[in-house]
Amino acid sequence: MAKARLIGDRTNKMMVQAMERRATDVRGRVFHVTLLVTLLISLFILAVLIVDVVIDSWGFLTGRPGGFLSGTMRSLSDDPKLGVHQALVGTFWIAVFVAVLAFPIGIGAAIWLEEYALKNWFTRFIELNIRNLAGVPSIVYGLLGLFLFVKSLEGLTGGKSIASAGITLAILVLPIVIITAQEAIRAVPQGLKEGAYGVGATKWTMIRSQVLPYAAPGIFTGTLLSMSRGIGEAAPLLLVGAVSGRLGSDSGFFDLSSVTAEHFMAMPVIIVEWVQNSGRDPGFAEAAAAAIVVLLVFVILMNAAAIILRNHFEKKRG
Amino acid sequence: MDVTDTRIDPAGELTVESLMANPRQARKERLIRDSLGATALVSVLISGLIIWSLFSEAWTFMVEVDWGAVWDIGWFPRRGIYDIKTLIAASLIITGIAMVVAGPLGLGAAIYLSEYARPGVRRTLKPILEILAGIPSVVLGFFALEWIAPNVVKTLFGGPAAGSLLAAGIGVGVLVIPLVASISEDAMKAVPMSLREASSGLGARKLTTTVRVVLPAAVSGLMAAFIVAVSRALGETMVVFMAGGAAQTAVYTHDPLDGSLTMTAGMTSLARGTDNVVGEGLTFQSLFFVGLVLFVVTFALNLVADRFVHRVREQY
Numbered sequence A: 001m002a003k004a005r006l007i008g009d010r011t012n013k014m015m016v017q018a019m020e021r022r023a024t025d026v027r028g029r030v031f032h033v034t035l036l037v038t039l040l041i042s043l044f045i046l047a048v049l050i051v052d053v054v055i056d057s058w059g060f061l062t063g064r065p066g067g068f069l070s071g072t073m074r075s076l077s078d079d080p081k082l083g084v085h086q087a088l089v090g091t092f093w094i095a096v097f098v099a100v101l102a103f104p105i106g107i108g109a110a111i112w113l114e115e116y117a118l119k120n121w122f123t124r125f126i127e128l129n130i131r132n133l134a135g136v137p138s139i140v141y142g143l144l145g146l147f148l149f150v151k152s153l154e155g156l157t158g159g160k161s162i163a164s165a166g167i168t169l170a171i172l173v174l175p176i177v178i179i180t181a182q183e184a185i186r187a188v189p190q191g192l193k194e195g196a197y198g199v200g201a202t203k204w205t206m207i208r209s210q211v212l213p214y215a216a217p218g219i220f221t222g223t224l225l226s227m228s229r230g231i232g233e234a235a236p237l238l239l240v241g242a243v244s245g246r247l248g249s250d251s252g253f254f255d256l257s258s259v260t261a262e263h264f265m266a267m268p269v270i271i272v273e274w275v276q277n278s279g280r281d282p283g284f285a286e287a288a289a290a291a292i293v294v295l296l297v298f299v300i301l302m303n304a305a306a307i308i309l310r311n312h313f314e315k316k317r318g
Numbered sequence B: 001m002d003v004t005d006t007r008i009d010p011a012g013e014l015t016v017e018s019l020m021a022n023p024r025q026a027r028k029e030r031l032i033r034d035s036l037g038a039t040a041l042v043s044v045l046i047s048g049l050i051i052w053s054l055f056s057e058a059w060t061f062m063v064e065v066d067w068g069a070v071w072d073i074g075w076f077p078r079r080g081i082y083d084i085k086t087l088i089a090a091s092l093i094i095t096g097i098a099m100v101v102a103g104p105l106g107l108g109a110a111i112y113l114s115e116y117a118r119p120g121v122r123r124t125l126k127p128i129l130e131i132l133a134g135i136p137s138v139v140l141g142f143f144a145l146e147w148i149a150p151n152v153v154k155t156l157f158g159g160p161a162a163g164s165l166l167a168a169g170i171g172v173g174v175l176v177i178p179l180v181a182s183i184s185e186d187a188m189k190a191v192p193m194s195l196r197e198a199s200s201g202l203g204a205r206k207l208t209t210t211v212r213v214v215l216p217a218a219v220s221g222l223m224a225a226f227i228v229a230v231s232r233a234l235g236e237t238m239v240v241f242m243a244g245g246a247a248q249t250a251v252y253t254h255d256p257l258d259g260s261l262t263m264t265a266g267m268t269s270l271a272r273g274t275d276n277v278v279g280e281g282l283t284f285q286s287l288f289f290v291g292l293v294l295f296v297v298t299f300a301l302n303l304v305a306d307r308f309v310h311r312v313r314e315q316y
Helices: A007-021 A026-063 A087-116 A121-135 A138-152 A161-186 A188-200 A203-232 A235-240 A256-260 A267-277 A283-316 B021-066 B084-116 B121-132 B137-157 B165-189 B195-200 B206-217 B219-235 B238-243 B261-273 B282-313
Strands: B074-075
Touching: A007 A087, A007 A188, A007 B121, A026 B121, A026 B165, A026 B206, A087 A121, A087 A161, A087 A203, A087 A256, A087 B021, A121 A267, A121 B021, A121 B137, A121 B219, A121 B282, A138 A161, A138 A235, A138 B021, A138 B219, A138 B261, A161 A203, A161 A235, A188 A203, A203 A267, A203 B137, A203 B206, A235 B195, A235 B261, A256 A283, A267 A283, A267 B074, A267 B121, A267 B137, A267 B165, A267 B238, A283 B137, A283 B195, B021 B195, B021 B238, B021 B282, B074 B084, B084 B206, B084 B261, B084 B282, B121 B165, B137 B165, B137 B238, B165 B219, B165 B238, B195 B206, B206 B219, B219 B261, B219 B282, B238 B261, B261 B282
Parallel strands: none
Antiparallel strands: none
C-alpha cells in the first residue's frame, strides 16, 4: 500500500530542509568570538609584557647570575658590581613591617567587625571608612608618610628611613587585609559557632578554636595578596624619600640599625631609578628589566599561591 | 572542676553564682574584646590622620599662595608657578585613554567569563587575569615606556617613541582591565539564574539574554566598576610618572601625543627632584594641595561607587 501523502513534495522538502538546517546564529557567534577576543587581548598583553621583560633582561641575568643579587647600586650600568642587594634588604624590611603591623591589626579588626561589633551606625561607619581607605590612591598614603613619619615623628623613625616607609606601606595594605579577612570569617558556618557555644565555650574560645582555624586559609590568602601589593608599591616610597643614587653603605639583611638609617632603597624604587638612568646610559634599561624579573618572581609566586590556595578551599567546601 | 571552688555551695546545690563565668575569665574576655575593638578603630585613626595631614599643609598653601599662580601657563613648582589645570588636564586625558582601553576589554572579558566560558575554560583563564591584576605598577610603567611607546604609540599613532600621555594612558588602561573585569563579573554573577532561564524559556537567544536581560540587571554593578576604574586611573602614579613623557615641569597641553604631568606624576617628580622637598616658598605645601584635590575627587568617586554596589546587593 502506498504511503498516504498529507502534504505536497515541495512543502515536504522545505520542512525537511528547515529541520535539518544547522541553526547558525551569526550575530550570536560574532558576539561570542568578540568577547573571547577581548579576554585574549588582555592575556596576550600579559604574555608580551613578560616576554619583553625577560628578553630585555636576558643578557644581564645570564651574564652574572649570582652577582646581580649581591651587587649594589653603581653609577655605570656595565659595572660588574651593579646589583639589587640594597633594594632586596629594603624590600625585606618593608615586608617585615607589613607582617608585624598590618597583619595583626587587620585580622584583629576583621574579627571584631564580624564577631563582636553591633550592627549599628558606628559599625557601618567603620566599614564604609575601611572600604574608602582601600580606594585612596597610594600616593596619598605617601603624603601621609611624608607629613607624619618623615617630618612630625622624625625622632622616632629616623626621618626618610625604612621604618617610615615600612609603616606607611603597612597602613596602605591594612584595608586589604581587613576586607579579605572579613570575607573569610563571614564564611564560617553558623553551626560551628553554635556547636562551640553548646559545649560551653566562651566567645574567645569559640573564635580561637572554631572561627580562626576555619577561616585561616582565606585569611592567609588575603595576607599573601596584601604582601605582594606592599612589596610592589613604589609611589609612597618615592614620597617618603627613597634615595636617588647616593645610597650609603650596603648593610646585611638583619642589621637593625639600618631600619632607622637616613637612606633606603627598595625593589620597585630601584626599577624607577634605573629606568630614569637609562636616558644617559642605555644599559640601565636592561638592569631595570633584570630587577623587574626579580620583583615579578616574588610577586607572581605570592599571587599564584594565593589563587591556588583559594581555589583549592573553595572547591573543597563547595 | 575544682571542688574547693568557693562558688559551689558545699552542700552541692547549684546557685546563680556557680553559673556565672569565672571572674578572671570574664576579665580576659573583656580585655580581648576591647583590644580587638581598638584594632578596628585604627582604620578611623588613619582616615583622620590622612585628612589632617592633607588639610594642614594644603591650608597654608591656600592661604599664602598668589592665586594667579594656580591658573597659569604650566606646572613649575620650584619657580612658584602651580598651574593646577595643567595637572588636571593631563589626569583627565590619561583617565580617558585608560577607560577607552579598559572599558571594552574589561567588560568583554567579564561577560565572556560570566556568561559564555565553560567551567573548565573559566578555571584556566580567570587566574591568568588575576595574575595580571597583581603586576606592580612600576612594571607596567616600564612596559609602557619600553614597549607600548615604540610599538603602539609610534607605529600606530605616529607619536614619539619615548614617553607621552598616550603611552601612559594605554599603560594605565592595561592596569585597570582586571579591576573592570572582576567587578563587572561579580555584578553579572549576582544576577539570579532564574532571569536567564525565563529569558531562554521565552525563546531568546544567548546574545539576547545577555544583552537585554543580564546586562540591564547588572547595570549598577557595571557603573560601580566603571567609577572605581576611573578613580584608580586618576590615582595611578608610577605608570604616568615613568611613561608620561615629562620630568619635573610641564607646560599646559591637551595633546595626548605630548608629554605632561598628571596630578600624581607632578607630586612624585616634585618629591623626587631633590633629596629634600624644599624649594621656593610654598613648594612643599603645593604637594599637599594637589594631594588634597586628588583625595577629594577619588573619595567622592569611591562613595558613589559604593552606593551602586550596595544597590545590587539590596535588590537580589
